[in-house]
Amino acid sequence: MTVGARPVADTQARAYSRYVLLVLVVVYTFNFIDRIVLGILVAPVKLEFHLTDRELGLLGGTAFALFYTALGIPIGWIADRASRVRILSIALACWSACTAFTGLAHSFGQLFLARLGVGVGEAGGVAPSYSLIADLFGPTERGRALGIYSMGIPIGSALGVFIGGYIAVAVSWRTAFFALGLAGLALAPLLVLTVREPVRGGHDAPTAASGAASVREVWSHLAGRPSFWFLSLGAASGSLMGYGLLFWLPSYFQRSYGLTLLQVSQYLGTVLFFGGMLGIALGGLMADYFGPRARRAYAMIPALSFLLILPCYLIGLSLPPEPVSFIFFVIPAALQLVWPGPVIAAIQQLVPPNMRSTASAVFLFIVNLLGIGLGSLVLGWASDLLAARFGAESLRYAILGGTGFFVLAAGFFVLASWRITRDWVGSA
Numbered sequence: 001m002t003v004g005a006r007p008v009a010d011t012q013a014r015a016y017s018r019y020v021l022l023v024l025v026v027v028y029t030f031n032f033i034d035r036i037v038l039g040i041l042v043a044p045v046k047l048e049f050h051l052t053d054r055e056l057g058l059l060g061g062t063a064f065a066l067f068y069t070a071l072g073i074p075i076g077w078i079a080d081r082a083s084r085v086r087i088l089s090i091a092l093a094c095w096s097a098c099t100a101f102t103g104l105a106h107s108f109g110q111l112f113l114a115r116l117g118v119g120v121g122e123a124g125g126v127a128p129s130y131s132l133i134a135d136l137f138g139p140t141e142r143g144r145a146l147g148i149y150s151m152g153i154p155i156g157s158a159l160g161v162f163i164g165g166y167i168a169v170a171v172s173w174r175t176a177f178f179a180l181g182l183a184g185l186a187l188a189p190l191l192v193l194t195v196r197e198p199v200r201g202g203h204d205a206p207t208a209a210s211g212a213a214s215v216r217e218v219w220s221h222l223a224g225r226p227s228f229w230f231l232s233l234g235a236a237s238g239s240l241m242g243y244g245l246l247f248w249l250p251s252y253f254q255r256s257y258g259l260t261l262l263q264v265s266q267y268l269g270t271v272l273f274f275g276g277m278l279g280i281a282l283g284g285l286m287a288d289y290f291g292p293r294a295r296r297a298y299a300m301i302p303a304l305s306f307l308l309i310l311p312c313y314l315i316g317l318s319l320p321p322e323p324v325s326f327i328f329f330v331i332p333a334a335l336q337l338v339w340p341g342p343v344i345a346a347i348q349q350l351v352p353p354n355m356r357s358t359a360s361a362v363f364l365f366i367v368n369l370l371g372i373g374l375g376s377l378v379l380g381w382a383s384d385l386l387a388a389r390f391g392a393e394s395l396r397y398a399i400l401g402g403t404g405f406f407v408l409a410a411g412f413f414v415l416a417s418w419r420i421t422r423d424w425v426g427s428a
Contacts, residue, residue, distance in 0.1 A: 017136040020195050021145060024129050025152050027092055027191060030184040031125050032156025034099040034118055035372075037164040037180060039247040040265055043254055044173040049108055053387075053395075057247070057380025063112045065373030068119035069365050076127040076361025077215055080354060084128035089192040091128075093185055095121025100181025103174035127360040134348045134356055135198040142348060143291060147284015147341030154276020154337060157246060158269045165265025218358045221351060225423035227416045228350050228359070231299060231343050232366040234412030238306055239371025240378070241405040242336050246272075247376035248383075252395045257320060271326065275333025279305075282334070284341035291342060295424055296417040298346035302339035303413035306406045309335045313403050317396055336406070339413075350423055378402065 038045070042056055051059075079087050098117030105111040129149065137145040160180075167176040213221075222228050253264045283301065290297035309332040316328030344360075351359040382398035390397055 020136055020198075021133065021148060023191060023195055024132065024149055025155075027088065027125065027187065028129065028149060028152025029156040029159065030092065030096065030180075030187060031122055032153055033160040033163070033180055034095055034184060035122065035160075036157050036246045037099075037160040037176065038102075038115070039376075040161045040164040040250045040261070040268075041168055041173045041176060042247070042251050043261060044168060045111070049111070051108065053380035053383045054377070055108060055380075057377035059108075059111055059115055062373050062377050063115035063119070065368055066119060067116055068123045069369040069373065071120060071123035072127060072361045072365050072368070073215075073358065075124045076357045076359075076364075077218075079124075079128040079131060079357035079361075080213065083197050084132050084357065085192060085195045085197050087124050088128050088132075089188050091121050091124030092191060093121070093188040095119075095125070096181045096184025096188070097121075098181070099184065100178050103177035103181070127357050127364055130344060130348065130360040131357040132198065134353070139349065140288060140292060143287030143341050143345040144284040146344045146348075147280050147287065150284070150337070150340035150344070151277060151280045153340070154272055154280060154333075157276060158273035161250070161265050161269040161272060165261055165269070169260075169262045213352070213355045213358070215358065218351070218355045218362070221355060222359060222362065225350050225419075227299070227420040227423040228347065228363070229366075230412045230416035230419070231346060232363050234299075234302065234306075234409045234416060235339060235343055235363070236367045236370035237405050237409035237412060238302070238336060238339060239367050240375045241402050241409075242375070243371050244375035244379040244402060245399065248379050248395060248399065252399065255392045256396055267326075271329045271333050275330040276337045278330075279334035279337035280340065283338035286338075287342035287345050291345065295346075295421045298342040299413045299417035299420050301342045303410045303417065305335040305338040306410040306413070308332075309406045310403050314400070317400055346420060350420075 038059060045051070045059075046056060075087065075091075095118045098114055098121060101117065102111065102114040105114055130146070133145050133149055134142060163180065164173075164176045167173075167179055249268055250261075250264045253259045253267065254261070259267065283305075286301050287298060290301065312328050312332040312335070316325050316332070319325035319328065347360060347363050348356055379395070379398045379402055382401060383395045386394035386397050
């Protein structure tokens with residue numbers, strides 16, 4: 001009886017793990033919808049509040065990143081000790097409510113505060129999810145599982161552009177924030193009522209560390225693993241340009257090619273969805289195939305991907321938005337999202353299970369402080385500086401110059417590949 005029941009129990013456990021992963025993907029999708037929807041709504045927001053590109057850059061990244069990065073580590077520390085499911089549910093409700101509040105703003109200051117609130121909520125979203133997935137799937141499945149989870153990035157980005165653009169054209173930009181925020185609030189009860197807290201380290205070696213680790217212990221552990229810092233800086237450099245592009249590409253297509261808001265939402269939403277889904281899937285599959293054979297692959301896969309991006313954007317930005325240029329935007333959209341599967345999987349293996357939430361929070365602190373905090377601001381600032389010389393084309397040249405961050409990212413990942421095998425938990 002017991003022998004026959006075990007396969008059934010295993011099947012049910014796997015089905016439940018997949019269900020939880022699906023719920024986490026949906027939550028992450030709303031995370032990104034609320035994070036990037038402002039990008040497609042830049043034109044009407046700029047018109048109503050008479051903002052400069054620098055001010056828009058502050059709203060698009062810096063306002064969000066201030067509390068998102070500051071609170072990420074303490075929330076990660078709490079998540080290593082308390083219910084990650086409850087933390088995630090509260091976070092989802094918080095950022096969704098603040099997204100809805102954005103539609104009520106009537107000044108730059110109110111917009112800034114609303115984006116701060118979104119950052120406060122989303123600070124509790126990702127690190128606990130990484131830790132949950134690591135406890136639901138074994139080491140040989142984590143790359144794919146984390147890759148599937150990361151599909152929330154392209155799905156959320158595409159839906160934010162699609163839905164935000166359509167609602168803004170059909171009703172108003174304020175209604176777009178209302179609708180998306182309320183939809184996220186409706187998801188929070190489903191998460192807290194149907195997802196259970198898994199056993200920490202249940203798929204790891206029994207000799208792994210147990211008991212909650214202090215922040216000092218986590219820092220001490222990470223200090224002796226250079227690959228963690230190189231992976232973090234590589235992801236941060238790539239994300240700086242990635243988030244900058246998410247925010248400014250809608251304005252680029254409107255200013256340089258005269259596309260309407262609806263045309264931009266259709267064109268860019270399609271690019272983000274198909275390119276992003278392809279990149280995330282490839283990254284997760286390659287991580288699980290090459291990583292167990294050579295741990296350096298977890299770093300070299302994103303390094304090669306970022307190097308291939310540069311020529312694509314150089315060509316794509318020189319062409320009008322036609323079928324040929326579409327290809328040169330889809331390819332880099334895929335390549336710049338290859339990294340989450342292999343890198344996040346590697347981060348989970350560079351620390352013991354009892355440190356994963358805190359270590360993930362440290363990783364996200366670095367990535368988002370530089371990526372979200374500076375991406376849209378740097379490109380907006382560069383666009384303002386170049387406006388006197390290039391006029392409406394200033395944003396094109398700001399983006400061209402910013403592609404150098406992809407090369408910098410590749411360099412950091414190469415450095416990580418030299419140490420990652422020695423830094424792996426359990427390596428001699």
